Amino acid sequence: MKFAVALSLVAGAAAFTTSAPRAFTGVKSVGFSQAAVESRINTGLEMAKQVPHGGELVDLMVKDDEAKEAAIAKCTAEVQLSPRQLCDVELIMNGGFSPLTGFMDEATYQSVVENMELPDGLIFGLPVVFDTDDEDLQPGMTVLLKDGDRPIATVEFTDKYTPNKPLECLKCYGTSEIEHPGSFMVATEREDKDVVAFQCRNPVHRAHYELFTRALDDERVGEGGVVLVHPTCGPTQADDIPGDVRYKTYVVLKEETENPRTFWEYLPYSMHMAGPREAIQHMMIRKNFGCTHFIVGRDMAGSKSSVTGEDFYGAYEAQDIANEMSERLGVTPVPSLNLVYTEEKGYVTDEEAKAEGLEIMKLSGTKFRQMLRGGDDIPEWFAFKSVVKVLRDNQ
Structure with missing residues (x-):
């Protein structure tokens, strides 16, 4: 089949x-x-x-x-x-x-x-x-x-x-190269409130959490808006964390970060890694789950060539098409903030950190996975302890 x-x-x-x-x-x-x-x-x-x-x-x-x-x-x-x-x-x-x-x-x-x-x-x-x-x-x-x-x-x-x-x-x-991996309703009775959808296909770490909670402060979102954290739990890329494990991380994090303005549901969607087109698909689906706004990440649903290492899509193509089709689709895109962690102020935008000369702390995904497998301590500014425990228990 x-x-x-x-x-x-x-x-x-x-x-x-x-x-x-x-x-x-x-x-x-x-x-x-x-x-x-x-x-x-x-x-x-x-x-x-x-x-x-x-x-x-x-x-x-x-x-x-x-x-x-x-x-x-x-x-x-x-x-x-x-x-x-x-x-x-x-x-x-x-x-x-x-x-x-x-x-x-x-x-x-x-x-x-x-x-x-x-x-x-x-x-x-x-x-x-x-x-x-x-x-x-x-x-x-x-x-x-x-x-x-x-x-x-x-x-x-x-x-x-x-x-x-x-x-x-x-x-x-946007490509004919065969190596390309893809070539609810919101739980709230608050009527007439904006609902911002956050899509992800990976465990939610600190930066993600800061991103979707701060999205409620965006000028495009009305007063009293709420966030629907709506991860895809179906198949993704071969090297991604399995859907059942990702689901477990979301369950523990929902409990740890209980917030009256944040709701969690899980989408039985299979990622296509189709970049701009997939951004439209995600917005349309979330519209049917009651969302009025959608956070569009940099290089959303993007993919790299396994031969050249180059991206199939431009970093902002998904955001551009989301803005272009927003009125037709009836969903308002909210660009994701480029957040970084600093020793002095915690999470701030990259622009603020550079303007103030703050010390930016970095931890790559590759390094994180190495530390996870090696049993090393994971910095709490990077990942939630509950999420790290689930990932280690399911290695």
């Missing part, structure tokens, strides 16, 4: 379009994603200031066992989902990919690849298709999608086509 990301496919793989997936409440798909489903469906909280992308939040969850069994009975085949496919299915059925109600047909796929928009003109960052090399799957079949022994959703395949992968790579990832 192959995932829909262009450069993960074998040559000639076919993409299937399906009717709306039917998802089963109470069915645990993967350990870290169930919280996201439950937060979207079961909290009973009202939408905050933001409106869903496309105007209406999609909810395809089956609500009772009788309906679940009836849906399963109609299936004539079973398909095991890959971790990446599982993420897409959950985001379709819980509304994270609103207004999608199923995987994209060929016309929709082409429109998103070529124009970064759905056929009706609504902006959409990346194509969402169900890719497979299984020749037995044909239009008209109703299929049960499973994660191991667990039934996740049923779909009716309605269309079969061969996606234009070279064009998709070039348009969506």
Whole structure:
């Protein structure tokens, strides 16, 4: 089974379009994603200031066992989902990919690849298709999608086509080089408040925490705004920390830094490392979770060539496209502060540190991992003790 990301496919793989997936409440798909489903469906909280992308939040969850069994009975085949496919299915059925109600047909796929928009003109960052090399799957079949022994959703395949992968790579990832790794609602009842989303795919360290808490002071964010820390817990790059371990770090940090203006949820999303296009995708998804603002980091969702070591995208390309598409998308980008730690004043902006001649303390990611493996003391200005413990316990 192959995932829909262009450069993960074998040559000639076919993409299937399906009717709306039917998802089963109470069915645990993967350990870290169930919280996201439950937060979207079961909290009973009202939408905050933001409106869903496309105007209406999609909810395809089956609500009772009788309906679940009836849906399963109609299936004539079973398909095991890959971790990446599982993420897409959950985001379709819980509304994270609103207004999608199923995987994209060929016309929709082409429109998103070529124009970064759905056929009706609504902006959409990346194509969402169900890719497979299984020749037995044909239009008209109703299929049960499973994660191991667990039934996740049923779909009716309605269309079969061969996606234009070279064009998709070039348009969506900005490169045709095959080495490229990708070539809720907010838990608050405070209505009419801005909600700032913070996206990450790594454990949250001190600098990250300072960044997203200080974002509430940005002039673009209204008084009384809150932050939704919304990490992606699906597959990322091969050398990243596994999703289940990242999830554990978020749980302990949520407890350690309990803050009435900071909320934590977990996104069953698989990273594409598509740079600018992925920034749009992240903003759109967070819009469907009720967020009005989105922190756009420097070199967001970026990737380097393993051959030359050069970046595929410019450092500010993601921020530039976020600003360009902000009004159309209905989400306000908030640039991330370039924070550094200083001996004299703690965390300040890099500009302030240089202007005042402050001593900047540095610790690279490579050095941090070496210290982690070696059992060395990690400076508390760099990482939270609770996070370090989780990482060491799961090495």
